[in-house]
Amino acid sequence: LLTSVFPGVTLSGTASPSLSLSGNLTTLNGYQFYCAVSLNASCTIISNAATLAISSTTTPTFNQSSPICPGQSFTLPSASNNSTAINGTWSPAINTTTTTTYTFTPTAGQCATTTTMTVVVNPSTTPTFTPIAPICSGQTFTLPTTSNNGITGTWSPAFNNSATDTYTFTPNSGQCALNTQMTIQITPSPTITNVAFSSNICSGSSTDIVLTS
Numbered sequence: 001l002l003t004s005v006f007p008g009v010t011l012s013g014t015a016s017p018s019l020s021l022s023g024n025l026t027t028l029n030g031y032q033f034y035c036a037v038s039l040n041a042s043c044t045i046i047s048n049a050a051t052l053a054i055s056s057t058t059t060p061t062f063n064q065s066s067p068i069c070p071g072q073s074f075t076l077p078s079a080s081n082n083s084t085a086i087n088g089t090w091s092p093a094i095n096t097t098t099t100t101t102y103t104f105t106p107t108a109g110q111c112a113t114t115t116t117m118t119v120v121v122n123p124s125t126t127p128t129f130t131p132i133a134p135i136c137s138g139q140t141f142t143l144p145t146t147s148n149n150g151i152t153g154t155w156s157p158a159f160n161n162s163a164t165d166t167y168t169f170t171p172n173s174g175q176c177a178l179n180t181q182m183t184i185q186i187t188p189s190p191t192i193t194n195v196a197f198s199s200n201i202c203s204g205s206s207t208d209i210v211l212t213s
Contacts, residue, residue: 057112057113058110058111060080060082060106060112063081068121068122071097074119089104090104091105099119101116101117102116125177126180127149127177127180129143129147134184134186135161137189139161141184147180153177154169167182168180
């Protein structure tokens with residue numbers, strides 16, 4: 001029967017080439033131990049001494065993942081930043097639609113604990129703009145490259161001041177913003193097709209000019 005002289009430490013096993021230790025093992029780091037087999041009251045066989053090395057438990061460390069926009073892809077590293085990298089896996093599966101806390105589970109045999117990381121998914125924002133009043137054909141206008149709520153981006157297609165058109169605002173990357181549209185109404189200029197008036201009038205006289213469009 002195996003017995004232990006160390007308080008708080010339990011040995012298990014009998015006639016076996018190996019034994020198991022459990023309990024407060026950190027107190028045994030560096031201790032030497034040996035196996036003594038008593039054949040009878042006057043004969044005991046003692047093995048060579050061996051030194052017990054107890055490794056401390058390590059917490060894996062990682063660089064914090066930056067917040068992402070909905071649908072934006074990202075990966076979590078399978079090896080930690082520790083001086084001796086700790087390998088393992090993350091769970092649950094990556095979710096790019098909502099903020100999620102992931103758990104890293106080290107591969108067995110590395111004396112490492114689990115750790116967690118929360119990846120924030122920021123909500124998408126819709127850019128807002130002040131509507132542009134209808135303009136006359138040929139009149140110039142500009143569309144702002146920064147929305148009322150501070151989102152920068154570009155418009156397409158190219159501006160057309162001769163016909164009503166709908167323009168799409170595409171936010172610059174990294175702003176978690178959605179596309180939006182604005183329609184610019186172009187009012188056609190009137191076309192004068194006939195001018196009717198008396199060609200001969202006296203100085204100081206008046207006449208009627210009839211415009212027909």
